[in-house]
Amino acid sequence: MRVLVAPDKFAGTLTAVEAARAIAEGWARQAPGDELDLVPMADGGPGFLDVLHHALGGELEAVVVPRAFGGEVPAAVLRVGTTAYVEAAQACGLHLADDRDPETAHTRGVGALLAAAVDGGATRVVVGLGGTGTNDGGAGLLSALGATSEPVGALDRGPAGLATVDSVDLAPARERLAGVELVAASDVDNQLLGLRGATNTYGPQKGVTAERLTWVEGTLERLVAATDRRTSLSPGAGAAGGLGFALLLLGATRQPGVELVAEAVGLPERAARADLVVTGEGAFDFSSRSGKVPYGVASVAQRALQPCVALAGQVLVGSREMRALGVESAYAVVDLVGEERAFADPAGALADLAERVARTWSPSR
Template identity: 75%
Template sequence: MRVLIAPDKFAGTLTAVEAAAAIAEGWRRHAPDDVLDLAPMADGGPGFVDVLHAALGGELAAATITGPHGAPVPATVLRVGATAYVESAQAAGLHLCDGDPEAATSRGVGELVLAAVDGGATTVVVGLGGSGTTDGGAGVLAALGATSDVDLSAGPRALAGVSRVDLAPARERLAGVTLVAASDVDNPLTGLFGAAKTFGPQKGIAEERIAEVDGWLETFAAAADRRTSLEKGAGAAGGIGYALLALGATREPGIALVAEAVDLAGRARAADLVVTGEGAFDFSSRAGKVPYGVAAVAAEALRPCVALAGQVLVGSREMRALGIESAYSLVELVGEERALGAPAEALAELAARVARTWSR
């Protein structure tokens, strides 16, 4: 039997590469003769560069950039031919945001784009996801040369009262470069479904502060490029999507971009079963998350798809609406303490159990 193993990361415990290896190890315990094809996945968030490097090869170049609170942080640029891939989470990820969320900047993402361009890339693909900033991408624009009457690199609070933003220097700096924003988020920059209202709380912005932060982003958009702020995806990564779109970027679904890079469709057609997974499998998985994207590819190939997850938070009806035949929970099998304390071992154990049900 041929099994395609295509999980996302298990946030906080395992990378996608580690998760795929753990599932394969456990599967082999029960079905050592099955042919396993490992295809670690990402949706544009943490792990985006690592997954693409594993799939595409290419060269990794180290860069030191500005973190969300000003400290230098390490990051990498993946260069494949004339195309470079960078990951916003490496520069402005939630794991780096341990200070005031109203002062967190996305400047490092712009510096990563510059590093890619300075390295000779003519196309730069920016993975959006897992960010801890809500500055409307002002920091990105500043790093690329945009000017203003306020400090664009000082987080959303610094945008209060902004009246002038000149994007021309940033656009000139990227002349001849194709920008791609890899994101599945459809939210606009501001408003009821905007970056602050939808994602601000998970980034540490207090509920009673959301309206004011959203107002700062409204003022910023009015000074920079109001029309672009209304576009789908402008609210991605706290508004980094807005900055990229304002500089002429096109938007591609992150999961679709990775799926194409790893030839997921072809590999699914060659398999008898597709196995995916992520840390928490819930109904938000429909919003561009890896399991939903993998399940859609499996369905097109007429192959069943099952999911292994840290927690399964949907019922069977919702699960099938997401294209998943069955989902299995680590926490249910081994308990939360062991699932977090020994995640690879626990995931391998869960995979062995799933193999007993699904392997021939």
């Protein structure tokens, strides 16, 4: 039996690569005769670069960039031929934001990563969006690439700076990227402003308090007024606290992160050769439909006419919702080993779950 193992990261415990290896280890204990094809997956968020480097090889260039919340942070550019990949969360990820102030957090580091990619000769740059702790509409990115504002410096201090912005000149940033194909890999399709915009949808998880949501939204409205309102209405403009908006202003095209990674790693072809597809993530719930890895992998499995099952830390949907996501069955680590061991030994616990699932799904036992 051929089994395709294509999980996302288990946030806070396992990378996608580690999760795939744990599933394979447990599965092989129960069904050693099965052929396992490991394809760690990602959307545009944390782990994006790790997964692509694992699948595509290429060269990782270390870069130190401004950290969204002050100071500097190490990051990387992945070069594969003339294409460069960067991960926004490495510069402004929510996981870096223990001391965060969302009203001053900026995206200059993401702009620095883009600049490093272009300066190294890339003619195509793919920016993974997701898992960020910023809400500045990508203003910091624009500034790092040369855009200027009145008053000077208004783009560099998060929403607090945008509260005073009167005008923005994008010409220097666009000139910096002339001749470069820019791709925004995003797992969300929100517009920048409004009830489903960046601030109202994702601001609270980044630390924007309920009483400050309207004020922060107003600062993004000032940025839009100084740049381009039509672009702010585009699907994906609200991705990563508005980084999608900034990239679209610079001429980027948008592609769902899961779709982009699936194409890069040859997931459709590998699913067609499999008899079963196994995916997974930390928490499998109905939000998994919003551009998340399990739904993307299950969709590929459906097109290949192969069954798909999910292994997760927790399963928070019923069987009806599960099948609406294209998943035959979903299994939870915490149901098998309990919450304490699930966090204390995530790889071992996931391997034990995979061993148990193989009893049901593999005829090679």
